[in-house]
Amino acid sequence: MLWNNQRIIQDLVEKGRVILKVIISVAVLGIMAVAFFAGQRPTAYYPVPLLKSSCPPGFKLNENNECIAKNLYSQYATTNKAGVGGLKSALPEIRDGFSPQEIDLGRYLFFDPALSADQTVSCATCHDPDKGLGDGLATSQGKDGQKLKRAAPSLYNVGYLKKLFWDGRASSLEEQMLEPLFSKDEMGNTPENLLNTINEIENYRKLFAEAYPKRERDQPIALNEITKAIAAFQSSLVSLNSKYDQYAHGYDEALNKKEIEGLNIFRSFVARCAECHTPPLFTNQQFAVIGTPEPDGLPLDPGAEIPFNDESLRGAFKVPSLRNIAQTAPYMHSGRFKTLRETVQFYTDGRGHAVPEGENLLIHWHIWEPNLTDYELDRLVDFLKTLTDESFKPKIPEVLPSGLKIST
């Protein structure tokens, strides 16, 4: 049997070699032809592979060339649109249906510092696949190392979210990304400059033509095409195969005794974590005023009060998902807590204990005094670590269409 298998593999490898030879010869001819006919091009040409025609993991290609999300949570009945519940509950609706080419083009754009004014900052600078799609900083750094006000959230499962930014001021990824792209402090670009830059890069003209085949051949690349491609890539970043998920789908041994104790503390009504960090996404996508302290010397961040122009939301932030939380320290909107242990400690130190004097915040009713023991806090941390899954971590491109070096 084993011998047979090896035969088959050898056969396949043999066939592969032949095909490879053919491909290489055709490619060489092709490149020679390009070199011969190309003549003068306005910008340097860097060989970038063609866009992928298959979907990223977690998605299935349908007959309309759309990638449709598929995961083990799709086997559960949808009992509410919010996609909240218990272990075997359906997820909220995801943004899917993008083409594989669009998603792959978005990947190149995501990692390309050509999108920033000084060509040094890319989306991946603050959303680094090697840092849980965050940046590992308390608050992010923008252009020229500028210290920004809030922490970069992980982008895992962002395609499921209905509101974006800590204060929920954007309601689509396309809308959201305009801010970092064109904020003076972050990527510092302008729409005109971005479009000029991208349109001047021949690779991008080709890749956009490939990703959006219906567009006119010489039509310049438009801003909404850029943002849609990036949104397509971001929506493909899923993490739903953690040890916790294995347990949720029915494999009891996925979690050890301490981790199960942690899960039970997490969902008990004493600690109440699961009331806002509701499975399966580990966020109920609502706002909550929990009154965490800012880093020393910084004033209280008014949070959602500003975009919603509503005093009752002073200090309110969107409940963040906890998936891959162990990979994305430090914690809270301004990174005040360095470790998960410090973070869970906050919740048992008393309702409003860190609210600055003179502030009258409408602290969320689930923030109370659960009097968790040290043992229980340790178990909570054990459980939070079971939410790690980076099996579908995106690949960083080896070459960028702009020819710039990858900056993360």
Place this chain on the structure above:
Amino acid sequence: MKKKSPFIKIITSILLIGIGIFIGKSFFGQKNVETVPIPSTIKYRNAGLTNDTTQVASAQEFTGKIIEVKKGSSIQNAVKEANPGDLIRVYPGTYSENVYIDKDNISLQGVVINGEWPTLDGKKEINDAFLYSGNGILIENFKIINYKGNGIMGQAGNNFIIRNNWIIDTGVYGIFPQYGKNGLVEHNVLSKIADAAIYIGMCHNVDVLQNEVFDNVAGIEIENSRHCLVENNYAHNNTGGLLAFVTPGLPIKTTFDVILRNNFVVNNNHENFGAPGSTVSGIPPGTGILIMAADDVIVENNIITGNNNTGITIVDLATGDPKANDPNSEGNPDRVVILDNIMFDNGNAPTGELKAVMLTQMETKGPDIFAYGGGTGSTIRDKNKYRTFGLDNYGMAQITDTQDIPTMMTPTPVPPRSVSTEELGELTYYGVCAGCHAFGTRLIGPPTEILQAIHQNNPQGIVDYITAPKNLREDYPEMPPQDYLSEEAKMAVAEYILALKH
């Protein structure tokens, strides 16, 4: 002294041992009692039948095994051992544990013998007595005391029955199903709960019948839930008796279609001992029924007496519950319907804002019915019968009773979503395997066509391999075992992989 013969010694000792065993058995041994082994399940009277028949159309049947738990052993161990369809019978004794049920169709039945209950005692150290997330969970005949969080809490889980439990001081909630559809909470007795004794949270289609709730902050609370019937309950000496309301800031935003019918709502004057910041901590003592921001609530045939603040309070969110705003929560109670109720002796000692409002009317007593704030379309059947405040725009009720609604539960059980084998294979392939395997390209593991070539016509081969991979090939990293997948999912994905075309 004459020595006893060894023979007599042996006889004596055997006799003594025999007497010992007899005495032991009769004093300490468990009596051999016959009990009804099978709990009755939800009866679906209405499936395919009209509402006016009592014929049972369908009922769940017990097909599994019966697992017995006796004093000194653990209920959780029985749950671990149980498979869907099994019944766990728990005998009298004290069980200090947190029981969690992450499986479907498990029934837990306490066996009460000679007045002795199987008792879950949290000793004020353990958080929750029962936590469940599965569908079709039944929990009955337990005494639950001294927990910190909840007596019984469900997170998701449809078709639940929580019945005949006696729950005292279990922390925040007594019985708290959350995110469930179709459930029955009946014949429970609950007291000394610091929030709601029975709290139906973000649920659909739940009947709460014949419970006694007393000495709690809130008796029975229907919050952000739809299609609920609260009937024949006895709510006394709570801070607030029956509540139907909307809490803003939750992912499910509305409460509507609630009937409060045939309840005794009496002397709910307990001082409020709710935790600071909780919604119920704002309920004034002496509140019989509170309707806050909930729509289409019908109050019918209740006996509402001796509640010192008001009999029925109907308010909007802005008045009743100052919290961070939620633009997606509509805060007005609309289309409340008050039918015939017996109300007297309410409002003897109004407190707080109500007292101030009543003083502007030169009144020192609170009314039977008090409405304040926004809301439209509410009606009342016989306004003149009661002492009311704020009901000027209430019209005449369009209905006289709700007889035609015997239950809010669904006519048939909420079915689980069933996925075909092929679909399960597809979900598993794209949801799990696709991280390392793809057609026509090497990701981390070998391309899918190579897997097909190796395991041609042999799905079991794939099942065996993914359960316990043996690294056959030096040029690939070892595959982690996928033994966490169910047997069903493993075979489904194996077949799916072999059938994949591109």
